[in-house]
Amino acid sequence: MSVAVPGGGSLAVRIAPKVPITRLFFLLGYSLKPLGWREGLVDVAEHRDVMPALAHAVERQTDRALRRGLLQGYRAVEETSFLVRGRIREAEQVRRRFGRPLPVETAYDEFTTDIAENRILHASVERLLRLPGVPGDVRRRLLHQRARLAEVTPIPRGRTPPVWHPTRLNAHYHHALRLAEVVLDGSSPEHRAGGLRIDGHLFNMNKLFEDFLTVALREAFHGSGRTCALQDGSVYLDEAREIRMKPDLVVYGPDGAAQAVVDAKYKAERPDGYPDADLYQMLAYCTALGLGEGHLVYAKGNAPHASHRVRHAGIVIHQHALDLDQEPAGLLAEVVRLAGHLGLGASG
Structure with missing residues (x-):
């Protein structure tokens, strides 16, 4: 965890868990996938601190999830258009247009990669890239994952991530998404009160x-x-x-x-x-x-x-x-x- 103080100084605060890093990630890995669990399901490589190990694990799982390409799915879209696509939102048309025929308030389902699963992965990668303590080689790989997710709409900072539901179609995303949720969990401090800034990640043990x-x-x-x-x-x-x-x-x-x-x-x-x-x-x-x-x-x-x-x-x-x-x-x-x-x- 990094604390930046007014005047340009900074202080690194390291909070170590009571259990070894490998055991910490075993607890996490087993809770994600008890059936068929194996050593290395959540890989921490040679890293011995929480932040490098977490960043490495998220990057590896994100890479595995995206090997088949970005997952696609249907997303509900509501928009104002001069072309009718899907259905007309009649109540909104009356409320906003007062009986005018154009433009039209429409709603439709779009088959796209800009879905909750990809947005969550993108947000976790962005979050890790902003945090201190991520090794250079892991950071480079995270930048590569961000590039693969470049067409996905970012989640604004401070906004609650969208909800996803495990299905057969997104099964290859499950591990990456659950690790991403660990990164995006509210226990990760990002405090900017006054001139003090705190960036880091805390596991809720x-x-x-x-x-x-x-x-x-x-x-x-x-x-x-x-x-x-x-x-x-x-x-x-x-x-x-x-x-x-x-x-x-x-x-x-x-x-x-x-x-x-x-x-x-x-x-x-x-x-x-x-x-x-x-x-x-x-x-x-x-x-x-x-x-x-x-x-x-x-x-x-x-x-x-x-x-x-x-x-x-x-x-x-x-x-x-x-x-x-x-x-x-x-x-x-x-x-x-x-x-x-x-x-x-x-x-x-």
């Missing part, structure tokens, strides 16, 4: 750990007949269904009844224990779902497991610690063991 854990647990339960709901928005605390809660993962049985609830916390245990607020949150989840047990999973802890029985309620809240420093195979095996601790007989 809470979200990254949550995505990895919930996807890995979902894979552990695959084939068990159960359904895993990630960020389940169907849970309410009150009977009037006015207070919505979103547990990270709820496991439902074949009958549709909740069987387990899990919440991920990317924080280390303090010497005096985990934060009490996490326990209160899990107690609320268990109460609303009618469960006798709940599970909090931390990125690291002083002990692999602790449990607390709530007075007058009989609910047991488990606290698990997941060691992210181990190799991918060992980490995934530990997640499978964790799934077994939920008491549901998860398949490996």
